[in-house]
Amino acid sequence: MKKLIQVSFFTLISLSVMTAQSIKGSDTTLPLSQQEAEAYIKLNPSASITVTGGGSGVGLSSLLAGTTDIAQSSRKIKFLERQKLMDAGKSFKEVIIAYDALAIVVNPQNKVKNLTREQLEDIFTGKITNWKQVGGEDLKIVPYSRETSSGTYEFFRESVLKNKNYMNGIMSMPATGSIIQSIGQTKGAIGYVGLAYLNSSVRAINVSYDAGKTFVVPSMANAQNKSYPIVRPLYYYYLQKTESKVKPFIDFILSTVGQKIVSEVGFIKVK
Numbered sequence: 001m002k003k004l005i006q007v008s009f010f011t012l013i014s015l016s017v018m019t020a021q022s023i024k025g026s027d028t029t030l031p032l033s034q035q036e037a038e039a040y041i042k043l044n045p046s047a048s049i050t051v052t053g054g055g056s057g058v059g060l061s062s063l064l065a066g067t068t069d070i071a072q073s074s075r076k077i078k079f080l081e082r083q084k085l086m087d088a089g090k091s092f093k094e095v096i097i098a099y100d101a102l103a104i105v106v107n108p109q110n111k112v113k114n115l116t117r118e119q120l121e122d123i124f125t126g127k128i129t130n131w132k133q134v135g136g137e138d139l140k141i142v143p144y145s146r147e148t149s150s151g152t153y154e155f156f157r158e159s160v161l162k163n164k165n166y167m168n169g170i171m172s173m174p175a176t177g178s179i180i181q182s183i184g185q186t187k188g189a190i191g192y193v194g195l196a197y198l199n200s201s202v203r204a205i206n207v208s209y210d211a212g213k214t215f216v217v218p219s220m221a222n223a224q225n226k227s228y229p230i231v232r233p234l235y236y237y238y239l240q241k242t243e244s245k246v247k248p249f250i251d252f253i254l255s256t257v258g259q260k261i262v263s264e265v266g267f268i269k270v271k
Contacts, residue, residue, distance in 0.1 A: 020048035021245060024068035025059015026151050027175050028100060028194040029234050032265050033072055039261055040252050049249065053175065056151030057081075063237055064088060069246055071237040074100065074194075075151030091240040097253050099268035101195040101223035102156060102230040105180075105202035107187045112136040114215040116208045117229075120160050123190060126167030131188060144171045144179045144191035152176070155232050156192050195223065196266025223268050234267065 023033050030053040037049040054062075059071035060081045077094065085092055104120060106112065112135055115123075122128040124143050131139045145166055146153040157163060173179045176193050183189040184201030191202075195218060198204060206215035209229040222228035236253075238246045252258045259269045 020050075021069040021249070022050045022052070022067075023070040023072055023236075024052050024054060024062045025072040026056045026074040026234070027053040027146075027177075028074040028152055028196075029072040029097075031196060032098060032234070032262065032267055035261050035265050036253050036258055037249075039257070040249055043252075044248075047249075055147065055149035056154070057149035060237060063092070063239065064090065069238060069242055070250075073151050073235045073237060074232065075154045076233075076235065077237060092237055093240055093243065095236045095238075095250055095254075096233045096270055097236050097250070098234045098259075098262045098270060099223070099231055100234050101218055101220070101228055101268065102152065102159075102192050102232065103195050103198055103218040104190065104192050104205040104207060104230075105183055105198070106190050106205060107183055108200070108203045109187050110136060110190075110203065112205070114206045114208065114212075116212045117160055118211065120207070121162065121164060124156075124161055124166055124170070125164050139188045142171065142186050142189045143167065144173055144182055144189055146176070146179070146192075147172045147174055152192065152194070159230055159232070160192075194266075195220065198266075220263075220266070220268065231268070 030051065033051045037051050041047050041049060056073035056075050059068060059073055060077060062068040063071040064084055104115065112131060115134060119128065119134050123141055128134060129141055131137055131141055157166065173182065176197050179191040179193055180197060180199065180201055183191050204218045206217050207230065208215045216222055216228045218228055223231050236250060254270065259271065262269050
């Protein structure tokens, strides 16, 4: 994940000066929002943007409570969340700011390189418990998951587990960084993280969604050409009444400059 991003002033024609605002929610989207905010503030020194994580559910709850201007989410808003906002008389808007590929990761010492979606389902629902059952060594599998407030938790359950429940007692972690650290320290561990979070502490698994006929590497190129199957949109939600306040920043993210940052941080551009 690159930390330094250069932005040319000539690429941005016009941006309104923005008052202080806050962005809260998805830990997956957190590094992108931080980099976008830093770049925006360089162009608009009077702007003030605070970005915090906590999970997609936390961001959307905060939007309802009026304690954040933008909820960043790695999943689509749920029916109940939508209903609560509407019941409170709060009309909202949804914007896709980028796409993210979800990588399945293991400890670098693990010899297993390929897993089917069905095998992943069985691992995370507790049917497969030892790596020897999927071609690895005789070693207990230790699955790690995000906590229930995470949009990544919801998306993985929907896309990979086909809406089946996670196994009882699964190791639930509060942030993606915690999953990376834990898997890097545990030989039998497996978990899932956004593509932008991959580093040398873990190794990504090739995944098959066609019962083992084709295994695809989780990469930016494969996510863009749609050969890698575990890809999702990343959302911003905001209240319609605050549109004039937040739109300049959102327009910046969707601009050529902002979408260049999307790629540099490790996500997939909207266009």
